[in-house]
Amino acid sequence: MSERNGTETLLRLDHVTVRFGETVALDDVSLSLRRGETCVIQGAAGSGKTTLMKTALGLIKPDEGHVYLFGVDTLTARETELNELRSHMGILFQEGGLFDSMTIEENVGYPLVNMKSLKCPPGEVLARVQQALDFVELGHTLEKVPSELSGGMRRRVGIARAVVTRPSLLLYDSPTAGLDPITANTIMALIAKERDTRGTATALATHRYQDGFLLANYRYNAHTERLEDAGGKNLHTMFIVLGEGRIVFEGTQQELETSPDPYVSKFAKPLKE
Amino acid sequence: MFDFLKGPILSIQTFFLLSGRAMVNIFRSPHYADDISLQMDIIGVGSLPLILLTGLFTGAVITLQMSRALNTYGASGQVGNIVAITLVRELGPVLTALLVAGRNASGIASEIGSMKVTEQIDAMRALGTDPVQKLVTPRLLAMATMLPVLTIISDFMGLVGGYVVGSVLLNLTTPTQFWSSAYQALEYRDIAQGLIKPFVFALVIALVGCHAGMNTTGGTQGVGRATTQAVVVSSVWVIVLTFFISKFFVDF
Numbered sequence: 001m002s003e004r005n006g007t008e009t010l011l012r013l014d015h016v017t018v019r020f021g022e023t024v025a026l027d028d029v030s031l032s033l034r035r036g037e038t039c040v041i042q043g044a045a046g047s048g049k050t051t052l053m054k055t056a057l058g059l060i061k062p063d064e065g066h067v068y069l070f071g072v073d074t075l076t077a078r079e080t081e082l083n084e085l086r087s088h089m090g091i092l093f094q095e096g097g098l099f100d101s102m103t104i105e106e107n108v109g110y111p112l113v114n115m116k117s118l119k120c121p122p123g124e125v126l127a128r129v130q131q132a133l134d135f136v137e138l139g140h141t142l143e144k145v146p147s148e149l150s151g152g153m154r155r156r157v158g159i160a161r162a163v164v165t166r167p168s169l170l171l172y173d174s175p176t177a178g179l180d181p182i183t184a185n186t187i188m189a190l191i192a193k194e195r196d197t198r199g200t201a202t203a204l205a206t207h208r209y210q211d212g213f214l215l216a217n218y219r220y221n222a223h224t225e226r227l228e229d230a231g232g233k234n235l236h237t238m239f240i241v242l243g244e245g246r247i248v249f250e251g252t253q254q255e256l257e258t259s260p261d262p263y264v265s266k267f268a269k270p271l272k273e
Numbered sequence: 274m275f276d277f278l279k280g281p282i283l284s285i286q287t288f289f290l291l292s293g294r295a296m297v298n299i300f301r302s303p304h305y306a307d308d309i310s311l312q313m314d315i316i317g318v319g320s321l322p323l324i325l326l327t328g329l330f331t332g333a334v335i336t337l338q339m340s341r342a343l344n345t346y347g348a349s350g351q352v353g354n355i356v357a358i359t360l361v362r363e364l365g366p367v368l369t370a371l372l373v374a375g376r377n378a379s380g381i382a383s384e385i386g387s388m389k390v391t392e393q394i395d396a397m398r399a400l401g402t403d404p405v406q407k408l409v410t411p412r413l414l415a416m417a418t419m420l421p422v423l424t425i426i427s428d429f430m431g432l433v434g435g436y437v438v439g440s441v442l443l444n445l446t447t448p449t450q451f452w453s454s455a456y457q458a459l460e461y462r463d464i465a466q467g468l469i470k471p472f473v474f475a476l477v478i479a480l481v482g483c484h485a486g487m488n489t490t491g492g493t494q495g496v497g498r499a500t501t502q503a504v505v506v507s508s509v510w511v512i513v514l515t516f517f518i519s520k521f522f523v524d525f
Contacts, residue, residue, distance in 0.1 A: 086401060093396055093399075094392065095392045098396075099393055099397075114400055114402050161400075
């Protein structure tokens with residue numbers, strides 16, 4: 001694994017193409033993400049956001065191009081090596097991906113127990129699970145099973161499971177999809193909180209402009225325990241818009257908002273519509 | 274030109290890849306003992322009432338059907354012989370396998386299929402677990418252990434059913450004659466055949482169920498399709514394989 005310093009590239013997609021039969025899900029996609037950076041990936045349903053996330057995680061092998069996780073090419077890495085790399089990453093799946101036959105405690109503790117490279121002593125698991133659940137304000141749900149929780153709560157448990165290993169790279173796949181605006185804002189606040197308290201690199205796939213806007217313009221203040229306006233600093237946030245598997249836009253929030261492309265502009269100012 | 278063959282060939286390829294990985298994993302760590310015992314409970318203990326009941330009535334109905342033919346030839350004393358051979362060689366393994374396929378291949382396919390469409394399989398991989406090691410290998414081991422045991426129980430219950438009808442209800446034979454002719458009818462090759470079949474069927478049922486589940490696509494509708502496919506494919510293979518195994522034992 002490459003050295004871990006402030007400018008280290010944690011994730012790099014290099015001309016990645018993914019096909020499912022005749023369908024091209026990702027077409028010549030390149031991007032990179034460094035520590036402390038945020039990448040907001042927007043696009044319509046079926047534009048390739050989820051495929052991009054799964055390819056970045058090494059769950060889908062690209063047909064062309066390369067994916068480098070912490071400097072390691074996932075195409076040539078063995079599954080055991082990928083597992084070691086994944087122990088430095090957290091992922092929130094679109095559907096939550098919680099194991100419905102396990103309690104919340106077992107779900108959140110799952111990576112600590114099963115990722116051997118983390119070397120988490122069994123005696124520490126419960127404390128770290130509790131800490132992660134407290135982070136998402138669900139510390140009282142240890143004994144419950146996912147079906148007893150609401151959709152928003154399940155996403156928050158998914159965030160707890162993603163952050164319990166204290167990863168340096170976090171991928172969120174449509175974390176606010178299908179949620180009411182209040183719950184969606186709570187989820188986004190938690191994502192910003194995790195990013196700003198631990199300085200993690202964050203990739204967020206979403207179809208909501210508001211999600212990217214929040215990450216680009218707000219930061220979590222640990223003293224006041226609230227999100228605050230970052231004063232237009234954009235917090236190293238890059239916006240990408242996917243269309244039919246291709247990157248049709250890449251740039252800052254300002255560039256996104258002034259884009260003349262009719263497809264791109266749909267993801268720029270939905271608040272005014 | 275042969276594009277229509279792509280799908281089936283790909284499916285066969287993925288089936289054998291999955292089977293190979295599941296079997297190799299038997300000898301690799303980590304071993305999920307809790308999952309194996311849970312699956313043994315679901316497959317073995319869960320199927321027991323069904324197997325007891327069907328085994329009993331299968332033996333009873335064979336005796337009932339054979340009674341007229343045997344009486345015609347004055348060979349009613351051979352009823353234990355016929356029930357034992359029919360059950361141990363063929364009907365016990367096949368009927369048990371078909372029932373377990375209906376009950377458990379569908380259960381396996383729907384459970385794993387639901388996990389697939391709700392991204393739990395992806396989550397498992399993302400969280401450092403090989404889904405084949407965690408989901409497929411325990412089901413394969415549990416099925417390979419429990420189906421032969423269920424078959425033995427089914428065979429025994431069939432003999433009990435045959436005894437009740439043959440000796441108690443129809444008075445075709447005395448109890449001693451029934452059990453003694455049943456015992457003497459069976460050779461070691463019959464026992465071998467009766468145990469090899471459920472073992473092979475177990476591999477097919479577990480792997481077909483897991484393969485259908487792991488390749489589920491298309492949401493809840495896909496889960497339904499996978500479940501149906503698992504039952505149909507495993508049942509057909511049970512019938513096909515029993516012919517070839519029987520042929521092997523007849524020839525050698």
